[in-house]
Amino acid sequence: MFKRRLFTPGPTPVPEQVMLRMAEPMIHHRSPEFQKMFERVNNNLQYLFQTTQPVLTLTSSGTGGVEASFVSLFSPGDTVVSVNGGKFGERWVKMPRTFGLNAVEIKLEWGQAPQPSHIQKALKEHPEAKAVYLTHSETSTGTATDVETLSKVIREHSNALVCVDGITAVGAHEFRFDQWGIDVCVTGSQKGLMIPPGLAFVALSQRAIAAMETATLPKFYFDLRKALQTYKKNDTPWTPAVSLIVGVDAALEIIRSEGIENIWKRHERMAHAIRAGITALGLKLFSECPSHAVTPIWIPSGIEWTMFNQILKTKYGITVAGGQDQYAGKIFRISHLGYYDELDAISVIAGIERALHECNWKFQAGAGVKAVQEIFQMESPSSR
Numbered sequence: 001m002f003k004r005r006l007f008t009p010g011p012t013p014v015p016e017q018v019m020l021r022m023a024e025p026m027i028h029h030r031s032p033e034f035q036k037m038f039e040r041v042n043n044n045l046q047y048l049f050q051t052t053q054p055v056l057t058l059t060s061s062g063t064g065g066v067e068a069s070f071v072s073l074f075s076p077g078d079t080v081v082s083v084n085g086g087k088f089g090e091r092w093v094k095m096p097r098t099f100g101l102n103a104v105e106i107k108l109e110w111g112q113a114p115q116p117s118h119i120q121k122a123l124k125e126h127p128e129a130k131a132v133y134l135t136h137s138e139t140s141t142g143t144a145t146d147v148e149t150l151s152k153v154i155r156e157h158s159n160a161l162v163c164v165d166g167i168t169a170v171g172a173h174e175f176r177f178d179q180w181g182i183d184v185c186v187t188g189s190q191k192g193l194m195i196p197p198g199l200a201f202v203a204l205s206q207r208a209i210a211a212m213e214t215a216t217l218p219k220f221y222f223d224l225r226k227a228l229q230t231y232k233k234n235d236t237p238w239t240p241a242v243s244l245i246v247g248v249d250a251a252l253e254i255i256r257s258e259g260i261e262n263i264w265k266r267h268e269r270m271a272h273a274i275r276a277g278i279t280a281l282g283l284k285l286f287s288e289c290p291s292h293a294v295t296p297i298w299i300p301s302g303i304e305w306t307m308f309n310q311i312l313k314t315k316y317g318i319t320v321a322g323g324q325d326q327y328a329g330k331i332f333r334i335s336h337l338g339y340y341d342e343l344d345a346i347s348v349i350a351g352i353e354r355a356l357h358e359c360n361w362k363f364q365a366g367a368g369v370k371a372v373q374e375i376f377q378m379e380s381p382s383s384r
Helices: 016-022 032-049 062-073 087-098 116-125 147-157 206-212 224-231 242-258 260-280 305-314 342-358 367-377
Strands: 055-059 079-084 102-107 131-135 161-165 184-188 199-204 294-298 331-335
Touching (some): 016 242, 032 199, 032 242, 055 224, 055 242, 062 087, 062 206, 079 116, 087 102, 102 116, 116 147, 199 206, 199 224, 199 242, 206 224, 242 260, 260 294, 305 342
Parallel strands (some): 161 184
Antiparallel strands (some): 055 199, 184 199, 294 331
16 A cells, blocks of 8 residues: 655645535536635635735636736836745746836845845835835745734835735745735645645735726736726636635635634644754754745755655655755755644654665664654643
């Protein structure tokens, strides 16, 4: 018997009850049945983002949601500030330039998080900036950004919109759209929402909605004004991915049942346990400011990534993610985002131990699993 276990930061595992809901007979998207369900989805998305503002659902990946924000909020020649600390921050520099925007890049070393001084300097040099784009959890580096603090800095030093890539953060890290003064936040379905890829979700403040009224960049499918108009009627401007919306309806009910603050705590706890297990094996963590969603680890000297990954995947059924760009073959990444529990954390560390042993890495057998168990046993299940 061979069971596969997915530990990648997207797609993430899908709960069984969600898959069963998506397997039900198709419904028509222009029907009262769909609109009733979509109204429930919209309300629960507001709970997820901790907002009373609209959260729009687009049939696209998270990248499509971010593109929608650029083309819907700005005009040619507008200045935006984008923090680039990894593969996806880099994308939020390249994308606006493609559309004729002036993208001011705050470039950081991979694994570093932006500090208030970085933002203040950029805004002082570019007071005309219409927005600042932050990546809450940089998937490529497993690095978290203090969005709450940086949002205050942006508000204090400018009128720029606070725009957040929350693609691997929403549903994993504490996030309070209204309380923190966020203007735009985007996430994707295949991350903390625990459904397959194909949907993006875009939360908009009133300031962002006002900016859409004067934006002149060309757009059609990704026009958030059209999505907002139909949102008010619990509808979509284009044919949506109906099965995925059925799935997210089920997933959001699970999230609501567990409670968003409990979910944030669970992810923090899982991340601490995974990191404890990794360091107990003598491996080194990559990020200086670790994310609760994904943990990147340096591949030890003398261990070849292809061999290690092959053993882990084919012998023990565990799929992790490799490094990207200049870190390909140098780091690997373990996801703990979405549908994972404590025994999943134990399983992935146990599998890594066995693969490392076969690659002749020297460590005390069971040290990683013991470290994970100790983190979880600090709080007994009966006290939760």
